[in-house]
Amino acid sequence: MMASSFSRRAVTGVVLILYLLGTWLAANASLSLQSLILVAGVFGILAISLDLVAGMLGLYSLGQGGFFGIGAYVTAIAVADFNVSPFLMLPLAMLASGLCGVIIGAMSLRVSGLYFAITTFIFTLVLTVMATDMQITGGTQGLLGPAFTDFPAGLAWLGAPVAWCILLALLAAVALVWNIRRSPLYPVLLAIRDAEPFAEAAGVQTSRIKIGVFGLSAALAGLAGWLFCFLGVVSPGQFDWSVSLNVLVMVLVGGINTTVGPLVGAAFVSMFPAVVAINPWLEEVLYGALSIIAITMFPAGVVGLIRLQFGKPATVPESTSVPAIAVLARDEDEAGLENAVECRGIDFSYPVGPKVLRDVSVTVRRGHIHGLIGPNGSGKSTLANVIAGRLRPVAGTVFVKGKPVNGLSPSGRARLGLRRTFQAAQLVRELTTSQNVSIGLYTTMPGIVRRAAVWPLLPSGRRDLSWMNSQAAGALHAVGAANWTGREVDDVPHGVEQLTQLASVCVAGPDIIILDEPATGLSSGEVAHLATILAGLKAKGVTMIIIEHQTRFLLPLCDQVTVLNAGEVVLTATADEVRANPIVRQVYLGE
């Protein structure tokens, strides 16, 4: 372990030395070669800024050209018209772009996919029109960017200072995303991208994180703009919508959601015309054809292709110690609390269709296992979603631990100690089972977002990550999925997905768990093991609401059972009373 960490540090050291040597060579290269490298470096930062949101959050922003332009114009105008120091403009340019990112993000993140792309595209379009028409921006002619300060005479051997500035900024941007990828925030971001309900149910405030990361991405684009203005003229054509599209091509060609991919893509796109050096029309055709071939034939990009050749990426190191699953200590003022969850007079209907829940009242006693059964379509999952906060009732109130929670989001309810699993497992398929389970620890680990940018550099970060890995391994062990700890979810059977969901819930030590059809896809042996796990959780005082069609598995576990039919409560009683009830036998058991 120590040897491997030493060799990792040695490799990082060698790479850093080679990078600095490369920077020195670039800073002393001929002007034409240097400008080629520096433009590629600036676009590398821009591509990284896009990959941060597109790769990790699935938000395909076409606003990067606009944020890039804001960084460049703000700097060029402040230096030329107001005589501000260009270096003071570095944080200001990043702040200006970042703030615009936060505003655009807060406005447009309500929509996703195509609508998000179009909104950010329009933002870039409007900025380009403004830059073209306004006097202060120099119209179509643009503005001459400021000159970069020279090194003192004694340091002249270092070469062009602007080259050092751009290439060190690129290194910092790479380090930022590298660190984020090695922090516990990374699985959380992928969960927001691929399984948002899962992330919310783990207590993640997904909208805030999306807006924050989008703001960071915009600030990075602003940094690229600040650097770009030292390379010559700042004019509207350099920041228009085609720039945003080209940056997307860079990310896709190089490899989306990879650290090095955006750099490879940026080098390819920005150096292509100079390297090919043919008639411009042919060059455009060739560039377009190559890009289309690369994106369609190798959707994972150049880096993805290399990974395929040389094996899968490294998975999270497994822990050798297997701790028991923690259960949250109960608050003293909860000691007298009788009911864990209470639904009073809940009505619910989806935007289209009739009422799905009608005047549903259910009380779940603290420490009980409460079964929820009923025929298909009777409203069980809908009720689970209402309790967990994914759906808002049109009438009635939900209480969790005695508190009315109608206004509380799923993540807010998770923070109250209410966790849940989903009927169709919500997991990040490209991550390992243990990485998925560690997402469940989000609320128990302080500062995941704040520390992410420097996580691997912090001794506390390394310690916390190893603790999280060992907790995740322990939870997988406890649910009987220890053999699948390091496997990607894509490679595990459906039953193990169910167990992974359960582990991600248990790992947080919840007070209340809602399980939506947890036995689906499990073998009979696994179902028996599941019953033991649930009985064990109950013995620790955890309250559970279990939706399940396999009554032979469910009823022996339950203290109380509620039977739903066509959105109405038929009966709430003990398992024996439910079994004996003639109406239940008729509506549910079909007798």
Ligand SMILES: Nc1ncnc2c1ncn2[C@@H]1O[C@H](COP(=O)(O)OP(=O)(O)OP(=O)(O)O)[C@@H](O)[C@H]1O
């Ligand atoms: N997103 C939706 N939009 C519109 N109607 C929906 C939606 N989800 C569920 N329904 C409808 O609401 C009703 C209750 O569905 P729900 O999934 O809650 O039932 P269920 O008891 O959990 O069923 P099952 O046991 O099959 O999972 C059904 O008629 C279903 O078609």
